[in-house]
Amino acid sequence: MATFKGNAVTLAGKEVKVGDKAPKVDLVAGDLSLKSVGGASGKYQVINVVPSLDTGVCATQTRKFNEKAASLPNTEVFVVSLDLPFAQGRFCSTEGIKNVVALSDFRNKEFGNAYGVILADSPLQGLLTRAVFVVNPNGEVVHKEIVSEITTEPNYDAALNAVK
Numbered sequence: 643m644a645t646f647k648g649n650a651v652t653l654a655g656k657e658v659k660v661g662d663k664a665p666k667v668d669l670v671a672g673d674l675s676l677k678s679v680g681g682a683s684g685k686y687q688v689i690n691v692v693p694s695l696d697t698g699v700c701a702t703q704t705r706k707f708n709e710k711a712a713s714l715p716n717t718e719v720f721v722v723s724l725d726l727p728f729a730q731g732r733f734c735s736t737e738g739i740k741n742v743v744a745l746s747d748f749r750n751k752e753f754g755n756a757y758g759v760i761l762a763d764s765p766l767q768g769l770l771t772r773a774v775f776v777v778n779p780n781g782e783v784v785h786k787e788i789v790s791e792i793t794t795e796p797n798y799d800a801a802l803n804a805v806k
Contacts, residue, residue, distance in 0.1 A: 646793065651766075660784065680777060683779065686718070687777040690707050691774065696725065696729070708737075708738075708740065711742060
């Protein structure tokens, strides 16, 4: 269960659990091309999900994954939000984000629905909740954290340890 400022929120979409095959979803990159996450890729994937890069906690979360991701071998790290690719690109450029690929689910919320992370109510209704998924090279979910209070940061070490 997740909360926003102490109030319970409802998540929409299909719940993904540890041990499940990670749904392969195409998201929009900064150049408006499509980039897939999930599925078997031959690499670990850290999928960092945030409501919006325009908020302090989301920005901090992305910066921390950027710092920590640099040393992870055979790993791709993504940040997924509903922000437009242009805003994501501006954020990454301003913040010097080089080790995290920003991807947008703005077109049809395919990622949000496939991973069960769309906020169905609360003042953030329609956005993605704060979450982290780690997918192994074979496409299996080996770590999942739906952050219990949306206004707080995830457990970075748990996600990074799932890669090691």
